[in-house]
Amino acid sequence: MYKIILLLDFAEEYSKSLMKGINTYSREFGPWVFCRMPLFHRETVGMDGILKWALEWGADGIIGQLYNDKEISKFVQAGIPVIAQDFKERFSEIPNITGAYHETGQLGADYFLKKGFTNFAFYGFSDIVWSRERSEGFEERLKSTGHNVHYFEHKKARSTELWYYKPSSLSRWLKSLPKPIGLMACDDNQGQHITEACRHLGIRIPEEVAVLGVDNDEMICDLSDPPLSSIALDVEKGGYDAAKLLDQLIKHGVADYHDIVVKPTQVITRHSTDIYATNDDHIATSLKFIHQNIDKNLHVEEVVKQVPLSRRALEKRFLEITGYPVYKYIFNLRIEKFTQKLLDTDMSVFEIALDMGLTDSKNIARQFRQVKGCSPSVYRNKYMAGK
Numbered sequence: 001m002y003k004i005i006l007l008l009d010f011a012e013e014y015s016k017s018l019m020k021g022i023n024t025y026s027r028e029f030g031p032w033v034f035c036r037m038p039l040f041h042r043e044t045v046g047m048d049g050i051l052k053w054a055l056e057w058g059a060d061g062i063i064g065q066l067y068n069d070k071e072i073s074k075f076v077q078a079g080i081p082v083i084a085q086d087f088k089e090r091f092s093e094i095p096n097i098t099g100a101y102h103e104t105g106q107l108g109a110d111y112f113l114k115k116g117f118t119n120f121a122f123y124g125f126s127d128i129v130w131s132r133e134r135s136e137g138f139e140e141r142l143k144s145t146g147h148n149v150h151y152f153e154h155k156k157a158r159s160t161e162l163w164y165y166k167p168s169s170l171s172r173w174l175k176s177l178p179k180p181i182g183l184m185a186c187d188d189n190q191g192q193h194i195t196e197a198c199r200h201l202g203i204r205i206p207e208e209v210a211v212l213g214v215d216n217d218e219m220i221c222d223l224s225d226p227p228l229s230s231i232a233l234d235v236e237k238g239g240y241d242a243a244k245l246l247d248q249l250i251k252h253g254v255a256d257y258h259d260i261v262v263k264p265t266q267v268i269t270r271h272s273t274d275i276y277a278t279n280d281d282h283i284a285t286s287l288k289f290i291h292q293n294i295d296k297n298l299h300v301e302e303v304v305k306q307v308p309l310s311r312r313a314l315e316k317r318f319l320e321i322t323g324y325p326v327y328k329y330i331f332n333l334r335i336e337k338f339t340q341k342l343l344d345t346d347m348s349v350f351e352i353a354l355d356m357g358l359t360d361s362k363n364i365a366r367q368f369r370q371v372k373g374c375s376p377s378v379y380r381n382k383y384m385a386g387k
Contacts, residue, residue: 002032002250005054007064008085009039013217014235018085018097021239022063029247039065047071054080061246063097081249083242083260089129095249095257097242101130104231104264105137105184108212111267112182113145114329116278116287116321117210119178121150123194124186131186134214138184145323150177154190170197179208180277188213188220188230195224195272206275216268226271231264234383238262265383266340282307283321286314290326294333296357300326335371338364342380349376 006022008015026032035057041050047066051074054062061081066072068089075082076093086096105122112120122138124131139149152173174197177183185191191213198205205211205226213221216232242260249257276287289306290298303326304311318326334356341352353361368376 002030002060002247003035003058004032004246005035005037005050005057005059005062005064007037007039007042007050007062007066009065010036013219014215014233015085017235018063018239018242021236021241022243023239024236025240025243025247032243035059037064042067047074051075051078051080054078060250063242063246066091076254079254081246081254083246083249086129090259094254095245096259097238097262098259099130099233099262100264101133102137102140104214104233105134105139106141107231107264107267108134108184108214109138109141111212111273112184112210112277113142113323114332115182115210115273116276116283117180117182118147118277119150119181120147121152121177121181121183122186123152123183123190124154126153128186134184134186150181154193171201174198174201174203174209177209180206180210180275181208182210182212182273182277184212184214186214188215188217188224188228191228191230191272192220192224195226195228199225205272210273210275210277212267212273214264221268221270224272229270229273230268232266232268234263234265237383263383265343266336268340278321280317280321282309282314283317286318286326287322290330290333294330294337295355297359298330298334298357300330303330331367332371334364335368338368338376339372339379342376343383 006019008018010016047069048071055078059080062075063083065085065087068091072082072091072093082094084091084094084096086098090096090098120142122135124135126132135151142149152170183194185194191211194211195205198209203209211228213228213230214233216230221228221230238260245257245260276284278284285306286303289303300311304314307314315326322329324332337356338352341347341355347355349365350361353364358364365376372379374382
């Protein structure tokens with residue numbers, strides 16, 4: 001029976017999801033005994049104190065948020081396998097629970113592009129790896145389409161400070177942004193900073209500023225006014241995979257290891273981005289109709305009927321504004337909706353197809369494979385921990 005120390009922020013949804021995945025693996029291959037060590041031990045006893053406790057308790061491994069300093073070598077020398085959550089920067093001496101951060105930023109950029117935005121902003125920290133790389137992915141994707149990004153760096157030391165309620169450089173920045181604008185925050189906490197600051201400034205969300213966070217922490221997203229859209233991450237699977245790696249390190253030694261990469265899965269749309277940003281009324285009408293009817297077997301001809309334009313004229317304007325032909329936009333959105341139902345429900349592929357007004361489940365499965373590179377069942381198993 002393994003004895004594992006968990007040094008995590010137990011109040012955060014990210015850490016809770018990690019623990020769910022770790023616990024799932026433990027139930028399947030354990031049982032394991034866990035010591036939930038509060039983060040303040042990191043400051044009060046330091047790395048030496050944590051190591052001393054681990055040796056006295058007879059810990060077999062540690063998963064946690066550790067500072068990036070040379071003290072980590074003491075754990076390696078002691079032969080205790082450690083997997084670090086890269087809450088600041090990645091470690092080079094030990095495996096990390098990290099993320100596909102560039103991919104997450106690119107997903108946010110594509111989301112706003114599909115909604116017709118031409119102005120973009122990012123709010124985050126340049127000195128933290130997960131924020132920095134999300135902003136890089138966001139900006140790289142947008143620059144490839146000829147757009148620039150307005151960036152504001154959060155320089156406050158503690159995210160719990162309430163400075164964003166008061167007039168500040170953030171206030172001036174938000175007022176100065178061209179509007180409407182799609183703004184991605186590095187995580188949901190910072191996303192709520194933006195929604196609160198906008199509310200106090202009288203900036204309308206989503207009409208003037210559409211705000212997208214990361215982590216899909218439902219408590220934070222629902223507390224936001226308006227509710228915050230967010231990119232969901234496959235954290236629970238990350239926890240499961242981290243436990244599996246820790247098991248291997250305990251059995252075979254710490255010389256051979258790899259990082260655990262948490263992937264983004266989908267954008268969960270709430271009120272903070274529920275808008276289609278275009279000054280072209282006909283395209284706005286078309287986009288609204290598509291999104292409202294995507295759960296039906298929608299065809300381009302039905303979209304054309306909603307506006308006083310020929311199909312050729314609509315196609316041309318739609319492509320110029322969204323970057324996609326109408327049929328491709330419908331196709332991509334259908335796959336997004338299908339993917340969301342695949343991960344959020346236990347319905348079969350056939351049942352999901354029927355729920356979306358599609359009579360040919362084999363065809364949607366084939367289309368899904370074209371986009372995702374695998375079948376719906378393989379994708380579901382891949383992104384659901386313990387399956």
